[in-house]
Each structure stands twice: as C-alpha cells, then as structure tokens.
Amino acid sequence: GYRKGGYHAVRPGDQFAAGRYVAQRKLGWGNFSTVWLAFDIQTQKFVALKIQKSAPEFAQAAFHEIEFLSEITKRDPSNCKCIIQLIDHFKHIGPNGQHICLAFEFLGDSLLKLVQYNRYKGIGFGQVREICRSILIGLDYLHRELGIIHSDLKLENILLVSTIDPSKDPIRSGLKPNLERPEGNPNGEVILNPIEKKLKMRARRVLAKLAEKRKSAAEYARAERSLDGIDMTCKIVDFGNACWADKQFTDFIQTRQYRAPEVILGAGYSFPVDMWSFACIAFELATGEMLFTPKEGQGYSEDEDHLALMMEVLGKIPKKIATMGTKSKEYFDRHGDLKRIRRLKFSSIERVLVDKYKISESDAREFAEFLCPLFDFAPEKRPTAAQCLQHKWLQCDDSKTCGTLNISDAKNASVACSPATTASSYSKSI
Numbered sequence: 001g002y003r004k005g006g007y008h009a010v011r012p013g014d015q016f017a018a019g020r021y022v023a024q025r026k027l028g029w030g031n032f033s034t035v036w037l038a039f040d041i042q043t044q045k046f047v048a049l050k051i052q053k054s055a056p057e058f059a060q061a062a063f064h065e066i067e068f069l070s071e072i073t074k075r076d077p078s079n080c081k082c083i084i085q086l087i088d089h090f091k092h093i094g095p096n097g098q099h100i101c102l103a104f105e106f107l108g109d110s111l112l113k114l115v116q117y118n119r120y121k122g123i124g125f126g127q128v129r130e131i132c133r134s135i136l137i138g139l140d141y142l143h144r145e146l147g148i149i150h151s152d153l154k155l156e157n158i159l160l161v162s163t164i165d166p167s168k169d170p171i172r173s174g175l176k177p178n179l180e181r182p183e184g185n186p187n188g189e190v191i192l193n194p195i196e197k198k199l200k201m202r203a204r205r206v207l208a209k210l211a212e213k214r215k216s217a218a219e220y221a222r223a224e225r226s227l228d229g230i231d232m233t234c235k236i237v238d239f240g241n242a243c244w245a246d247k248q249f250t251d252f253i254q255t256r257q258y259r260a261p262e263v264i265l266g267a268g269y270s271f272p273v274d275m276w277s278f279a280c281i282a283f284e285l286a287t288g289e290m291l292f293t294p295k296e297g298q299g300y301s302e303d304e305d306h307l308a309l310m311m312e313v314l315g316k317i318p319k320k321i322a323t324m325g326t327k328s329k330e331y332f333d334r335h336g337d338l339k340r341i342r343r344l345k346f347s348s349i350e351r352v353l354v355d356k357y358k359i360s361e362s363d364a365r366e367f368a369e370f371l372c373p374l375f376d377f378a379p380e381k382r383p384t385a386a387q388c389l390q391h392k393w394l395q396c397d398d399s400k401t402c403g404t405l406n407i408s409d410a411k412n413a414s415v416a417c418s419p420a421t422t423a424s425s426y427s428k429s430i
C-alpha cells in the first residue's frame with residue numbers, strides 16, 4: 001500500500017508536474033497504480049492521472065506501458081482508433097519515493113460498471129454491437145498497423161467514451177474543477193491538531209455509514225447520469241501487459257476467464273489470443289455473465305477445469321492441438337482426452353444463449369454465428385479483427401436503437417436483423 005516503494009497518497013487539490021495538473025478525485029486503482037481525475041490547467045481539460053507505485057519494478061512497468069502508448073498515440077493523430085491516448089508523462093517525487101505518472105485523456109466508466117448497472121442481465125444487442133465495433137476497430141489498429149498484442153482484454157480494461165465535455169458542462173457531468181489547494185505545508189499535507197484529527201475521524205466514520213446505505217441508489221443515479229451522454233463508443237486501455245508480436249516477454253498472459261486455450265497449453269501465441277478474449281467479452285456483454293469461470297476441484301486443477309468448460313460448449317479439442325503444447329501432457333492422455341475430467345456435458349453456445357439466458361432463437365443463432373468462429377481451438381483459423389468488422393452481424397442498421405442507452409430499456413432494445421442468408425457469414429470476407 002501506501003509505504004516506501006508503494007502508492008503515492010493523493011488528496012484533492014494536490015498539484016503535479018509543476019502545477020500543471022490539479023488532483024480532483026480518485027477514479028480507480030490497480031495492483032501497480034492509483035488513477036486520479038485531475039484538471040489540466042494548460043489545456044483546461046480533465047485528464048486521468050495514473051500514478052505508479054515507486055519501487056523500481058513498478059517504474060519499469062510504467063516505462064513499458066509508455067513505450068507502447070507513445071507509439072499508439074503517435075500513429076493515431078486523429079484519435080479515432082478506439083485506443084486510449086497518452087497526453088503526457090513525468091516523474092513525481094513524494095514521501096514514498098519517485099513515481100512515474102501517466103496523464104491520459106479522461107474517459108468514462110468501464111464495461112464492467114456498465115454490466116453491473118444493468119444488474120448482470122446483459123445490455124441488449126444494439127449496445128453489444130456498438131461496443132464490439134469499437135473494440136474491433138481498436139484491435140485491428142493494434143494488430144495490423146502496429147503489431148501489438150494487448151494480451152489482457154477484459155471488461156475492466158475497456159472504458160466508455162463520454163460525449164459530455166466535463167470542462168464545458170461541469171454541472172451535468174457532476175465535475176467541477178477544484179483548483180483550491182487545502183491549507184497545509186508545502187508537501188500538500190494538512191497539519192491538524194489532535195482534537196481536529198479526532199473530530200475529522202468521527203465525521204468520516206459517520207459519513208462512511210451513511211454512504212454505505214445510500215450506495216446502491218447513488219450508484220444507480222450516477223450510472224444513469226453518466227450513461228446519458230454516452231454514444232457507446234469505447235476505448236481499450238491498460239497496456240501494462242502488452243507485447244510486440246515479434247518480441248514476447250512471457251508465456252503467461254491474460255486474465256484467467258479471458259485466457260485462450262493455446263496459452264493454457266503452452267503452445268505459443270499471437271494476435272488470435274486477443275480475438276479469443278474479445279469473444280469472451282462479447283458473450284459477457286450480451287448475457288451479463290462470464291462464459292468460462294473455471295475452478296480448481298478435487299483431483300483436478302483450474303487449468304484442466306478451464307479446458308473442460310471450453311470443450312463442453314465448443315466441442316472436443318482436436319487431438320493434434322490438444323497434444324502440441326509444452327503443458328499438454330499435464331492435462332491430456334495420448335488419445336487426446338482430459339486425464340482427470342472424463343465426463344463432459346456438451347451444449348452449444350447457441351443452446352446456452354437460448355436455454356440459460358432466454359435469448360430468442362433468431363438472436364441467439366445470429367450471435368452464435370458471429371461468435372463461434374472466434375472460439376476456434378486452432379488460433380490461425382480465428383477471424384481477424386478486420387474480418388470481424390465485415391461480418392453481417394455487425395452490418396445491420398441499428399443506428400436508431402443504438403443512439404443513447406436507456407438503462408431500464410437496455411434489455412428490450414433488441415434489433416431487427418435480416419435473417420441469415422448464408423451458412424457462414426465469414427466466408428465472404430475471408
């Protein structure tokens with residue numbers, strides 16, 4: 001936490017980069033950093049300030065992220081590729097050491113929040129399509145133009161773009177630049193006497209209790225406010241784990257539930273791992289639940305359970321693929337069957353969508369037609385982002401229903417698409 005080598009403690013009003021940025025409120029955090037909303041005095045805009053922990057390994061990770069973000073931002077001057085833009089980076093010295101800071105354009109809530117606001121019920125196909133288009137534009141840019149594998153795509157790492165400009169419309173967006181610096185010593189630390197300290201602590205406890213009670217209602221209101229002004233484009237963030245396709249650092253990538261089979265098997269990887277995660281995200285947006293949530297069980301590992309879950313909805317992994325990784329022998333016997341999990345309950349993605357999630361037969365069929373090729377166990381057979389963008393599931397004109405999301409109607413905002421005309425809609429574009 002907040003100790004030597006760790007996070008930098010920030011309070012509203014704190015200044016960064018010789019006064020250019022003024023901290024407003026905390027937006028989020030990760031294992032490596034805290035992220036603050038800050039006001040950029042120079043451009044008069046809000047930014048997201050990512051303040052890295054100070055120990056050398058965290059600084060190294062930040063430099064790694066800057067390397068990728070600089071290239072991404074440099075090659076996308078019109079800022080239309082659905083990837084976060086880096087504005088600035090600098091060092092900040094605090095009591096816990098020297099912190100690398102990254103200033104980003106300010107974005108809205110993550111897709112995880114969006115799914116939570118919809119009470120994990122799925123967000124309706126109109127919005128799923130809009131979001132999928134954005135992610136695919138981003139992936140096509142990363143893969144084809146830059147040769148970058150993101151390798152940690154998940155709901156938390158995709159943020160909605162708010163059409164509200166907080167600096168022009170501070171009241172509606174609930175943001176007002178706070179340029180006041182609280183009284184205190186030059187380090188920004190407020191000096192309180194013991195009585196003041198006690199009173200403040202008590203007030204904080206009372207406020208925390210009140211906040212707890214109102215949390216769900218307030219969160220919901222905030223969601224409604226933040227979504228009212230979102231055009232459903234979104235951007236990919238968090239390049240802390242990115243790599244160049246021709247220069248990989250580790251065999252162990254991706255967050256568990258979004259991990260591709262070739263990574264689990266130790267069979268080498270490339271751009272298709274992002275396409276696998278993308279398909280997991282699309283499923284989760286449509287249903288509100290993750291497709292694969294493996295668990296360790298009696299006598300088998302989380303990895304083996306994961307492979308079993310994949311096979312239950314996608315069919316058996318072809319023996320050739322199952323046995324070709326450096327870790328294949330841990331899970332598969334020489335016939336290509338799992339060693340410890342013998343009985344699988346098969347059900348197609350289409351059936352899961354209809355039976356478990358009560359999606360209409362026609363919506364489920366069209367969505368499954370888009371998804372299933374992305375879940376090919378053979379990575380080289382998965383469609384590329386460019387090919388996905390040509391798929392007819394994304395072509396249907398749903399501009400009317402995709403405009404603004406009304407939370408309560410999101411579930412009903414299904415879209416009329418023309419019925420399938422060919423068996424495989426990827427065949428035309430491949």
Ligand code: ADP
Nearest residue numbers: 028029030031032033035048104105106107238
């Ligand atoms: P980490 O590498 O530590 O996971 P991220 O870059 O994913 O850091 O940022 C952590 C969180 O901070 C995100 O999940 C999000 O909630 C918030 N955040 C990050 N960048 C922005 C941004 N540009 N605008 C708004 N919020 C952001």
Ligand code: MG
Nearest residue numbers: 030156157238
């Ligand atoms: Mg993250």
